[in-house]
Amino acid sequence: MDITERVRKLHEIMCQNKVDVYIVPTADFHQSEYVGEYFKIREFLTGFTGSAGTAVFTADEAYLWTDGRYFIQAAKELEGTPVRLMKMGEPGVPDIEHFLNDSLPERGVIAFDGRCVSLGDGKLYEQIAAKKQGSVFCERDLAADIWEDRPALSEEPAWELALQYAGEDRGSKLERIRGFMREVGADCHILTTLDDICWTLNIRGNDIEFFPLVLSYAVIGMDRMDLYADASKFSDELRQKLEGDGVVFHPYNDIYEDVKKLDEGATVLIDPARLNYALWKNIPGKMGKVEMRNPEILFKAVKNPTEIDNIRKAQLKDSVAHVKFMKWVKENYDKEVITELSASRKLDELRAQQGNFIRPSFEPIVSFGEHGAIVHYTSSPETDVRLEGGSFLLTDTGAGFYEGSTDITRTYALGDVTDKMKEHFTLTAISNLQLASAKFLHGATGMTLDMLARKPFWDRNLNFNHGTGHGVGYLLNIHEPPTGFRWQFRAGEIQPFEDGMVVTDEPGIYLEGEYGIRLENELLTRKGLRNEYGQFMYFETITFVPMDLDAILPGMMTEEERRLLNNYNSAVYEKVSPFLDEEERAWLENYTRAV
Structure with a gap:
């Protein structure tokens, strides 16, 4: 049964139950970011495999809303299906609330599985239905009868x-x-x-x-x-x-x-x-x-001293694995067949060698060439490509160690890349380093500080269509509220940085059909000097992987920006070199040299 047939059957069930609009979010009963196989009903109905999106079915149409991370991926996966892509935030694209207000007929019924919809969204749907003298129906999963071979709920041990x-x-x-x-x-x-x-x-x-x-x-x-x-x-x-x-x-x-x-x-x-x-x-x-x-949200976002010590260990382990991986891929991409999938496996093998490795902390993104422009690309046997010279390899991956979870992105130049590519890489490095070097008064939020990362892009009339950073959980959700870097206002996401919070720093640039670049470190929020002006705060960078000097244009950087890069790469060598053999140390010394 293909997507067209599944949508047709759902429309039949909607008609039988006198439902005008059926909403299917990407969610389990717990509002989780990633969900188990049992809960992938939106993917089953639309064919879109990304981790964020909401499907809306009217009496005779099907729509999928998703954000900028997934525009390219969703367009490809929805091609040839009756599901229409709605690019959230784009001009002329209504949000779901306005779409429902316009599309729901008088006395219409909005239906959804109430276990998979948040209270806030459920109340919103109630209000929209009430305006049309309609109602909501939330007691049944209408798509359950279509998914005949649905996986069972997980029975894995705790x-x-x-x-x-x-x-x-x-x-x-x-x-x-x-x-x-x-x-x-x-x-x-x-x-x-x-x-x-x-x-x-x-x-x-x-x-x-x-x-x-x-x-x-x-x-x-x-x-x-x-x-x-x-x-x-x-x-x-x-x-x-x-x-x-x-x-x-x-x-x-x-x-x-x-x-x-x-x-x-x-x-x-x-x-x-x-x-x-x-x-x-x-x-x-x-x-x-x-x-x-929930009070637990802020409690767990502020890491205790034991967690911080462990997180530093986890970050160092993953940094060592990344350095070994960087050397391996740069030296071997043109000598043996290395693909996106085999490169991803190699990185996890190197992580496992560090000890206490449990599994990846999120779905790995290992993308070469034009695939790197797909922000949340996932390689598969159908899309897997061989690495070659003349382009970038982007790896956005994470590890779950007993000492904590990691989230690290690096972009590597394979062979000679163009000056335009180097300019974009250097710009991304400048953005990352400027945000990491922030000193600020307590009370500042991600909306305040995101400008430091965006300014180098905005000065050149460029941008990246995702947040600059997010909080990181300790063997929990890799995207952990309430902290992060984002320039747009979002209700409920304005949280001052507190001592002990861990947040990512991950600017990027993406050219559809060409390449993508992202550089991501994790930052630990620390208290600095307290004086008559208040409590000053700063970020301690806890990820130690070189920023690829093969793609850096030093002449494009100010003296201060070169100092930040040199200081960072020097710290990489200091932290990682004790865990390398002589050949690896010599290689790392070259890739952390001053420019």
Whole structure:
């Protein structure tokens, strides 16, 4: 059954159920960024494999909204299907809200699986339907009958993240959460976000693609935490430890009926952006509600001293692997057959040699030549190409070590590249280094600081169509709120940088049909001098991989920009060289030389 047939069958089911618009987000029941195979219903219906996008089906049409990271990829994957690409943020392209306002007929019905839609989105759809004297229908997954061979829910085992890595026990974390609950007047706290639950309990698993998380819900009270998860995933030992800390196990799906029984005289703390609509609908209407961001989000974003020590170790391990990879690919691309996929495997082999490697921390992007212009490209046997001279190889990959998660992007010049390519590479390096060197007063946000990265591009009437950086979780989500670098205003994303936050720095430039360049390091937020003007902050770069001097034009850089590059590459040599053999050290010395 191809995409055309799947869309046709969905339209039939919509007609049978008197549904005018059906919405399918990229989500599981927990608003996860990556989802397990069971939840890939949007991909099944549209053929688009990217990790972000929303499909909307009207009575006789099909649409897919996605952001700038995926425009090129989505256009290719939707070609030949009845699904129309809607490029978010582009001129003339309405957002989903305006599209629904215009497309929903009078007394129309908007349908969606309420478990896969956030509370905020669900309320928005309610409001849109109400304007047309219509309604929402959220009790059924209409596409379930079409996906006959749908994979089962994950049954992978859960495991405990030891205190030597977590740095804080679950009892302490629960007490901090309960302290916050007292401050805001809440008696209980419903959690559906997997990273928040796993961080709280110091557990990890394998239920989500790439992210080591456990499918679960939780209700935290003042004297117990009800955990809704498949208990068979937990060893007897781990289950006893959790129960000893006041955790009570329940079957995974029982949460929907159990919340109906919550005390109507109590007050519940919920995060509207992270609670699914179906669960919210089941909370007793008379219950008091405190609606605000989950406190766990900021708690886990500020890394504790143990986590910071471990993260530095993980970054150094991955830096060593990248240096070895850079040498290997530059010396061998024209001597043996190396492709995008084989290069990706080689990088993970080198990571595994560093010890305590679990798995990639997100879907690897290893793209050569024109594929590099596809921001979130994923190589496959159908698209895999051989590396050749005269272009760039871009690798945006990450590792999950017990010491933490990494996210590193490098672009390598293979053979001779043009001056235009070198200009764009040098521009990207300048952008990366300027942001990393920022000194700022406490209270500054990513909206404030993103200008440092954008200015070199904007001065030349250029731009890159993605955020400049994001927070990084510790063996959790690789894209971790609430911090990041982004120049556009987005409600709920304005968070001052705090000491201990880890954030990426990843500017780039992309020329469709030619090449892409991105350079990404991780930065650790640190406190600097405090004086009469306030608390100054700065970033400590914790990624140590050379910026390829084969693609740098020193004459294009100011003296200060060359100093930043030379200081960075000098630090790379100092940190990484002790882990290399004599030949590798000599090679690295050349690629970190002063320019």
